[in-house]
Amino acid sequence: MGNPQNMFGKIWDRHVVAQREDGESLLYVDRNFVHEGPFYAFDGLRLDNRPARRPLKQIAIADHYLPTLNRDRGMAGIKDPEIRHMIEQLARNARDFGIPFIGIDDARQGIMHVVGADLGLVQPGMVITAADSHTTTNGAFGVFAFGIGASEIKHVLATQALWYRKPRTLRILIDGTLPGGVTAKDVILAVIAKIGISGGSGHVIEYAGSAVRAMNMEQRMTVCNMSIEAGARAGLIAPDDIAFSYLEGREFSPRGGDWEKALAFWRSLPSDPGAHFDKEVELMAEDIQPMVTWGTVPEDALPITSSVPDPAAVGNAEQRAHIERALHYMGLRPGLPLTEIKVDRVFIGSCTNARYDDLRLAAAVVKGRRATVPAMISPGSTDVKRRAEADGLDKVFIDAGFEWRDSACSMCVGSNGDFASPGERCASTSPRNFENRQGRGVRTHLLSPPMAAAAAITGRLTDVRTLR
Amino acid sequence: MESFVRLTAIAAPLDQPDIDTDMLIPQRFLRKPLTVGYRNFMFFNDRFDAEGKEKPDFILNREPYRSAKILVTGANFGCGSTREGAVYAVVDFGIRAIVASSFGAFYASNCYQNGLLPVVLLEETVAALRAQLHALPGVELTIDLPDQVVIDTKGRGHRFEIEPSRKERMLQGLDDIRITERYSGAMEEFESRLDAEMPWLSGKPLQALVRR
Ligand code: SF4
Numbered sequence: 001m002g003n004p005q006n007m008f009g010k011i012w013d014r015h016v017v018a019q020r021e022d023g024e025s026l027l028y029v030d031r032n033f034v035h036e037g038p039f040y041a042f043d044g045l046r047l048d049n050r051p052a053r054r055p056l057k058q059i060a061i062a063d064h065y066l067p068t069l070n071r072d073r074g075m076a077g078i079k080d081p082e083i084r085h086m087i088e089q090l091a092r093n094a095r096d097f098g099i100p101f102i103g104i105d106d107a108r109q110g111i112m113h114v115v116g117a118d119l120g121l122v123q124p125g126m127v128i129t130a131a132d133s134h135t136t137t138n139g140a141f142g143v144f145a146f147g148i149g150a151s152e153i154k155h156v157l158a159t160q161a162l163w164y165r166k167p168r169t170l171r172i173l174i175d176g177t178l179p180g181g182v183t184a185k186d187v188i189l190a191v192i193a194k195i196g197i198s199g200g201s202g203h204v205i206e207y208a209g210s211a212v213r214a215m216n217m218e219q220r221m222t223v224c225n226m227s228i229e230a231g232a233r234a235g236l237i238a239p240d241d242i243a244f245s246y247l248e249g250r251e252f253s254p255r256g257g258d259w260e261k262a263l264a265f266w267r268s269l270p271s272d273p274g275a276h277f278d279k280e281v282e283l284m285a286e287d288i289q290p291m292v293t294w295g296t297v298p299e300d301a302l303p304i305t306s307s308v309p310d311p312a313a314v315g316n317a318e319q320r321a322h323i324e325r326a327l328h329y330m331g332l333r334p335g336l337p338l339t340e341i342k343v344d345r346v347f348i349g350s351c352t353n354a355r356y357d358d359l360r361l362a363a364a365v366v367k368g369r370r371a372t373v374p375a376m377i378s379p380g381s382t383d384v385k386r387r388a389e390a391d392g393l394d395k396v397f398i399d400a401g402f403e404w405r406d407s408a409c410s411m412c413v414g415s416n417g418d419f420a421s422p423g424e425r426c427a428s429t430s431p432r433n434f435e436n437r438q439g440r441g442v443r444t445h446l447l448s449p450p451m452a453a454a455a456a457i458t459g460r461l462t463d464v465r466t467l468r
Numbered sequence: 469m470e471s472f473v474r475l476t477a478i479a480a481p482l483d484q485p486d487i488d489t490d491m492l493i494p495q496r497f498l499r500k501p502l503t504v505g506y507r508n509f510m511f512f513n514d515r516f517d518a519e520g521k522e523k524p525d526f527i528l529n530r531e532p533y534r535s536a537k538i539l540v541t542g543a544n545f546g547c548g549s550t551r552e553g554a555v556y557a558v559v560d561f562g563i564r565a566i567v568a569s570s571f572g573a574f575y576a577s578n579c580y581q582n583g584l585l586p587v588v589l590l591e592e593t594v595a596a597l598r599a600q601l602h603a604l605p606g607v608e609l610t611i612d613l614p615d616q617v618v619i620d621t622k623g624r625g626h627r628f629e630i631e632p633s634r635k636e637r638m639l640q641g642l643d644d645i646r647i648t649e650r651y652s653g654a655m656e657e658f659e660s661r662l663d664a665e666m667p668w669l670s671g672k673p674l675q676a677l678v679r680r
Binding site for chain 1: 486577651678
């Protein structure tokens with residue numbers, strides 16, 4: 001036997017087509033997802049008169065620009081001509097280049113990082129790219145998945161490969177049992193708060209430990225989704241029986257003899273005992289509490305039992321300047337208990353936290369109560385919506401005064417026009433709290449679905465454990 | 469793609485760290501065709517007020533920085549999304565190089581694809597450069613790619629690192645696809661082996677999702 005290898009190393013080695021002297025590698029891409037955004041890539045291919053090399057290794061999914069209202073009217077329900085154009089343009093580009101396409105009227109439609117796994121398009125050992133930072137979500141299956149820009153999308157379309165330099169590896173070990181009321185979102189916010197938004201820079205993270213192994217696939221996807229918010233290239237979790245049984249029988253999962261062969265390969269992927277990682281970080285599951293962000297980058301996260309930090313107490317000048325600017329933008333004063341922050345609106349959605357399990361956990365908090373501020377839900381996919389409705393979750397939310405919308409990126413980024421009103425304070429299950437992301441001057445507090453549900457009920461940031 | 473060799477130009481200091489891609493270009497402009505001129509969207513929320521009028525206190529709205537070709541910025545510049553519009557806007561404004569102690573995960577690679585040079589120097593060095601620029605507004609810096617140095621206002625050179633393959637492409641203004649084509653033999657071999665060993669990765673069942 002050779003040297004013990006970590007999982008990322010095994011996946012990397014299998015995908016190197018060629019290597020240049022300075023170590024830059026031509027990396028093969030097994031699947032590339034496109035949405036409405038990187039249309040520049042198709043424009044560029046047309047200019048150069050190039051086809052897509054392997055069109056069936058691409059998939060185009062409309063998610064960023066789809067409205068969450070009037071969807072039964074299809075394209076006719078979209079008033080804004082620019083938004084309609086973005087969706088039609090994706091359909092046209094997919095058709096012209098022979099690329100599989102999931103559009104507004106397809107029952108499979110949803111946010112691409114939700115749909116990919118749902119359809120079995122994401123399989124252990126793959127290299128997956130997409131023009132979106134949260135492509136890292138797919139790492140939950142033991143996949144090297146990462147976001148790329150439009151020019152790189154063009155390169156992948158034309159060549160099915162990408163020039164890339166091998167990142168370093170960081171193992172984050174989370175052992176123990178998560179306390180009640182603590183979700184995967186709290187785990188990843190705690191990780192980012194600990195290592196910072198540049199803590200994973202240049203690294204691929206492997207999440208390991210008993211707390212991670214105990215998570216279901218939806219929870220693992222939430223953790224990997226926000227790897228990018230710690231600056232990491234990607235986040236991976238070793239595939240196991242939980243992953244395999246999730247994939248079995250899905251529309252595009254391998255079948256029959258292929259399934260058996262694939263399974264044997266997938267079982268060889270986890271890191272060997274004693275494998276080396278360039279960095280290691282440990283967290284105890286028992287120490288993690290429900291988290292919420294108070295600032296304008298995801299590392300500005302604290303347990304809900306804390307107070308707004310005081311910049312005067314921070315030695316590092318740059319950090320102090322960041323906190324001052326963040327508090328100014330967020331309209332918060334140092335020392336204010338987080339549970340005293342009133343919110344104007346709640347959003348439950350996005351590829352981070354709008355899978356079935358997320359909606360189930362939120363519904364459990366909402367049941368029999370009423371929202372006191374405007375709250376809306378955009379399920380992660382049309383299929384998630386349908387399943388939630390089959391189980392009556394929609395009724396729980398609607399009875400509590402929530403808006404039950406259709407699936408799209410929605411208020412995570414507002415491409416489709418779903419913005420909070422200027423200056424509003426929004427409790428959101430999405431992955432990013434940047435200035436102006438959810439609308440002009442909008443103040444975003446990131447939290448888990450049950451915490452968002454609790455905030456909708458009380459109208460302020462709330463420790464969901466005190467509601468029970 | 470325009471090549472980058474040596475540049476002497478006005479440099480604008482931006483002290484703030486963590487300038488993210490939403491700040492560089494708000495999402496709502498990413499549906500515009502490139503032909504409209506993305507320069508008008510760069511730093512939109514910082515540069516313009518709610519009525520669309522320029523905010524006079526924003527540095528790039530002031531002379532002589534309107535004609536800056538270099539930005540010297542805080543750490544983690546361009547963090548956030550993969551949106552390449554955040555590079556298109558900067559390039560269209562006329563910026564050719566950005567000096568920072570670190571860049572967001574996608575920003576630097578998107579820069580290289582568009583002939584915009586991301587230069588990484590130590591945080592102390594970048595802070596000292598910004599101090600020089602604040603002291604002498606409108607002063608020029610020189611960036612020499614063949615020698616890999618930034619020459620400051622006192623004539624001192626600060627060496628930066630760049631991967632040789634990136635450097636070659638920047639110097640010649642070469643597109644990645646052209647380079648990849650040199651490896652077509654290796655690619656054919658790789659793909660036929662993969663198709664034989666793991667046929668389920670070919671994507672054939674997805675043909676059902678292709679529309680005509
Ligand atoms: S939901 Fe948000 S983070 Fe996820 S793909 Fe859409 S825009 Fe990106």
